[in-house]
Each structure stands twice: as C-alpha cells, then as structure tokens.
Amino acid sequence: MIFTLDDDLEGLKLSDSESSLQQQQQPTALYDETDEAENVMNLDHLNLATEPIPFLGDRPRRRSSVLEKFPVSTPPRTRRISVTSASNPLGGGCLDGGQLLTHRDAGIFRCLADFKPVRVLGKGAYGKVILVRDQQTSKLYAMKQLLKAEILFTEENDQSQKDDKDVSKLVERTFAERTILSELEHPNIVKLFYTFHDNAKLYLLLQYIPGGELFFHLKEQGTLDEDTVAFYAAEISCALKFLHSKGIVYRDLKPENCLLDQNGHLVLTDFGLSKKSVAQQEVPFSSSAESAFESEEVTNLYSIIGTPEYCAPEVLQGVPYTKKCDWYSLGCLMYDMLIGKPPHTGANHKVILNKIQRDKQGPKIPHYLSDGMKDMLSALLKKEHTKRWDVDKYWRTPTDPKQKRKKKKAGQEKTSGYTSHFIFRKIDWPKLEKGEIQKSEPGPILPLITDWALAENFDSEFTSMSYEDTLKGIDINIPKSSSDYFKGFSYKASCSYLERHF
Numbered sequence: 395m396i397f398t399l400d401d402d403l404e405g406l407k408l409s410d411s412e413s414s415l416q417q418q419q420q421p422t423a424l425y426d427e428t429d430e431a432e433n434v435m436n437l438d439h440l441n442l443a444t445e446p447i448p449f450l451g452d453r454p455r456r457r458s459s460v461l462e463k464f465p466v467s468t469p470p471r472t473r474r475i476s477v478t479s480a481s482n483p484l485g486g487g488c489l490d491g492g493q494l495l496t497h498r499d500a501g502i503f504r505c506l507a508d509f510k511p512v513r514v515l516g517k518g519a520y521g522k523v524i525l526v527r528d529q530q531t532s533k534l535y536a537m538k539q540l541l542k543a544e545i546l547f548t549e550e551n552d553q554s555q556k557d558d559k560d561v562s563k564l565v566e567r568t569f570a571e572r573t574i575l576s577e578l579e580h581p582n583i584v585k586l587f588y589t590f591h592d593n594a595k596l597y598l599l600l601q602y603i604p605g606g607e608l609f610f611h612l613k614e615q616g617t618l619d620e621d622t623v624a625f626y627a628a629e630i631s632c633a634l635k636f637l638h639s640k641g642i643v644y645r646d647l648k649p650e651n652c653l654l655d656q657n658g659h660l661v662l663t664d665f666g667l668s669k670k671s672v673a674q675q676e677v678p679f680s681s682s683a684e685s686a687f688e689s690e691e692v693t694n695l696y697s698i699i700g701t702p703e704y705c706a707p708e709v710l711q712g713v714p715y716t717k718k719c720d721w722y723s724l725g726c727l728m729y730d731m732l733i734g735k736p737p738h739t740g741a742n743h744k745v746i747l748n749k750i751q752r753d754k755q756g757p758k759i760p761h762y763l764s765d766g767m768k769d770m771l772s773a774l775l776k777k778e779h780t781k782r783w784d785v786d787k788y789w790r791t792p793t794d795p796k797q798k799r800k801k802k803k804a805g806q807e808k809t810s811g812y813t814s815h816f817i818f819r820k821i822d823w824p825k826l827e828k829g830e831i832q833k834s835e836p837g838p839i840l841p842l843i844t845d846w847a848l849a850e851n852f853d854s855e856f857t858s859m860s861y862e863d864t865l866k867g868i869d870i871n872i873p874k875s876s877s878d879y880f881k882g883f884s885y886k887a888s889c890s891y892l893e894r895h896f
C-alpha cells in the first residue's frame with residue numbers, strides 16, 4: 395500500500411494499482427496542453443523509476459536515484475559517482491598494488507578479520523553499514539560495504555560483465571567517496587580512517603556517529619522549530635561552503651545523510667554521489683582558489699544524480715549545473731524540517747519530477763512561517779538557478795564600503811550576506827566556522843545515548859537485521875583481471891589524523 399503525504403495526490407480516488415498503472419501509461423511530457431511550449435519537457439531519456447517509493451511509517455525513507463543523461467546505458471540503481479583521481483594528497487597510505495587483499499598487509503592495512511560486528515546501522519542500495527569493534531583497540535567504527543559485483547556486472551544479467559570503458563568509469567566513480575573523504579577534515583563531515591577490499595567487497599571504515607540520522611529524529615518529532623532548523627542549516631552550510639571551496643559538489647543532501655553526533659551536532663555522511671571538479675583537484679584551499687572557482691564555475695556537471703525530492707530542478711532537467719544545486723537541496727531540507735515533508739513529494743519519482751517542473755514559481759511556502767524563514771526559503775528554492783542565492787559568493791556581507799550592494803529587484807538573485815540573514819541572528823558564525831561550537835556547546839537535539847554499542851538512535855528496522863552474511867566472504871566468481879580495477883583502493887589515514895580523531 396503506497397501513501398503520499400502530498401495534498402495534490404490525496405484527492406485521487408484511484409486504487410494504488412490503477413494509479414500506478416495510469417502513471418506508467420501517462421505521456422512523459424511534463425505540462426499539460428495549456429502550458430507554454432518551451433516549458434514542456436520530455437522525460438523519456440531519464441529512465442525514471444516508476445516503482446513506488448518504500449513507505450515506512452509516517453515518513454518515507456528516500457532513496458538516491460542515480461541516473462545519467464547521455465545515455466542511460468546502465469540500470470538506474472547503479473552507483474554513479476565520479477572523481478578523476480584516486481591520489482591522496484593528505485599523506486595516508488595507499489599500497490595495495492592491486493592484489494586481492496584478504497590478508498593483513500604488513501600491519502599497514504586492515505582487513506575484515508580485524509573487526510567484530512556489533513549490529514547493523516543502515517542499509518543502502520549497495521550494501522549495509524555495520525557498527526564494528528576494532529579487535530585490537532576496542533574502538534567502534536561504522537563499516538560501509540560496497541559489493542564489487544554491483545559495479546562489475548550488469549543488473550539484467552549478473553554473469554555478463556560490462557564493457558571495459560563502462561566498468562572503469564564506474565570503478566573510478568566508486569573511488570570518489572574514499573578519495574574525497576580522505577582529503578577532508580571538517581567538524582561537520584564524517585571522517586574516514588581506513589579502506590580495504592577483498593574478493594567480494596570494498597570496505598570503508600568511518601567514524602561512528604552515534605546520534606543517528608536526522609531522519610530518525612524528524613520521524614520522532616515530526617517537525618522542528620525555526621531556531622533548531624536555523625542551527626542545523628548553519629552547520630550544514632559550513633560543511634557545504636567548505637566542500638565547495640575544495641571544488642566538491644555534494645549532490646545528495648537529505649535527512650538520511652545527516653547524522654547527529656553525541657553532542658547533537660550535525661555530521662554529513664555518504665559521499666558516494668559527490669563530485670570533485672577536475673580544475674579544482676590539486677588547488678589548495680585559499681582565498682585565491684575560492685575566487686578562481688567562483689569566476690570559472692568549473693563544476694558544470696551533467697549527471698542526473700541524487701534523491702529527487704531534494705534535487706535542484708536543473709539537475710533533474712539534465713542541463714549543466716553547478717554547486718548552486720546544493721543550496722537548493724538545503725532549501726528542501728529546511729522546508730522538510732519545518733513542514734514535515736520536502737516541497738515536492740509523490741508516489742514515484744516521475745510524479746515528483748512532473749510536480750517540480752509544473753511549479754513555475756517554486757514551491758509554496760506556508761504562511762505560518764516567520765517572514766525571515768519565508769525569505770530564506772524563497773531565496774534558496776528559486777527554481778531558476780540564476781535567481782537563486784549564490785551562497786558561496788555572498789557568504790558574508792562585504793566590509794569594504796566600495797563594494798556597495800546594489801538594491802535587489804523583485805525576483806532577482808539575493809546579494810546580501812548569507813551569514814547575516816535574520817534567521818541566523820543567534821548563530822556565532824566565527825566560532826561555528828572554527829569548529830569551536832561543535833566542540834564546546836551542545837546542539838539543539840541531544841540524542842539519548844546510554845551505551846554507544848547499543849545504537850539506540852538508529853531504526854530498529856536496521857539494528858535488528860542479521861549481520862552474519864555481511865562478514866562472511868561471498869562466493870562470487872569475479873575474474874582475476876577485475877582486481878586491477880580496484881588497485882589503490884586501500885587506504886589508511888595518516889597517524890596524526892588518527893590521533894586527532896581518536
């Protein structure tokens with residue numbers, strides 16, 4: 395039985411089966427005949443999922459869609475992540491040389507036998523995330539597992555390998571999460587300590603964030619008050635601004651990917667869909683790098699990727715897009731925290747895309763929100779990205795009197811300083827940006843944690859799952875030559891990094 399929270403669909407009298415049948419038979423033009431011709435968009439090339447979105451209780455879990463514009467040659471569930479280099483500029487080890495690492499390698503790398511499973515924390519499209527205990531140190535980690543077979547074989551026929559070009563592209567993208575996370579250190583971004591692989595899987599050993607998903611807390615509380623939303627928006631903004639300054643577009647912001655740490659601070663996880671722009675890869679973080687990034691707009695991306703409910707319209711349209719798509723997603727997430735659902739929902743992804751396209755002025759913002767919050771949401775949720783607030787550019791109000799602000803005309807992009815917005819009046823930005831608030835003050839929601847190993851803030855749907863299968867070798871006949879694809883995946887954070895964070 396599929397439900398939708400969406401008012402527009404509530405009036406439909408069709409039974410579920412009729413409704414989904416009709417949706418599948420509908421032509422995929424987005425507007426009806428009364429709409430302007432230039433706004434009509436054909437979605438056939440997107441190979442959109444029309445299967446129902448899984449519904450769990452009051453709040454449905456949103457799955458990432460991974461779709462490509464040119465062409466849709468691999469199944470939509472195939473992980474599509476992209477990065478052009480697997481190098482590690484921060485000095486972690488990378489020595490596996492392509493052999494199948496089922497053994498510990500001279501004490502440098504870790505292997506599966508080093509970790510004892512405690513319980514399942516979550517499940518994504520490509521495997522489970524398991525809470526594990528390091529047998530040597532008793533420290534807890536979140537172990538994310540990715541099945542190699544998902545990357546190497548097509549979904550229609552598990553025995554047929556994809557062609558070489560396809561596979562190497564997908565493998566390259568599989569490195570993205572490992573590579574991007576190994577280069578980052580930010581209080582609101584999850585830390586990566588080790589990666590390794592064996593015959594069947596790739597493993598990422600991440601910092602365990604015990605407060606659970608924001609999704610879990612939203613499910614419990616329904617909605618959050620404006621001050622709480624402003625606080626989390628500020629923490630997410632710090633993380634996004636940091637990522638953008640490194641040339642990384644996050645692309646999958648949603649409550650399922652926002653975790654709360656033990657002090658109630660927000661930590662972004664799941665960088666599987668993130669993308670690092672080519673031009674930014676070797677550029678260190680500096681003001682000049684930032685301005686080069688702004689002027690070049692090098693992150694013109696094309697992959698249709700993310701979770702439709704939180705995706706910017708330009709991403710869904712398959713036209714080139716930039717880091718601004720993350721600010722639209724932040725608007726969707728804030729809307730969700732305030733209202734209890736993202737701005738556009740529907741029984742399947744196609745319905746959601748149609749609604750976003752139909753909503754010419756952007757989503758309707760409820761009248762009961764404060765004027766400040768309405769102003770913020772409307773600036774972030776501008777459908778036309780050229781009119782959307784360029785938060786990276788207008789992060790602070792300029793102090794230089796020569797940089798006088800032009801008066802903003804109605805409908806135009808906002809040009810005032812983001813951090814000075816009224817909704818952030820209680821945020822101490824200098825302390826937040828330095829990571830001092832994250833260390834010294836509790837966040838607005840303090841997760842209940844009696845014992846870290848109990849994972850009390852994670853859905854029992856996952857914590858009650860069996861993990862036996864996830865820690866056994868899987869008997870999959872992966873050709874030996876395929877091992878080369880994963881050469882360089884194993885990684886260990888530098889000693890100083892490990893010391894700083896444990």
Ligand SMILES: Nc1ncnc2c1ncn2[C@@H]1O[C@H](COP(=O)(O)OP(=O)(O)OP(=O)(O)O)[C@@H](O)[C@H]1O
Binds near residue numbers: 603607650
């Ligand atoms: N570092 C962590 N600490 C605690 N829990 C985590 C951590 N990383 C992930 N999880 C849990 O596991 C879930 C799935 O992780 P993640 O989103 O990285 O997997 P995925 O396969 O990429 O998922 P999806 O297919 O939805 O994109 C998260 O939503 C979260 O509940």
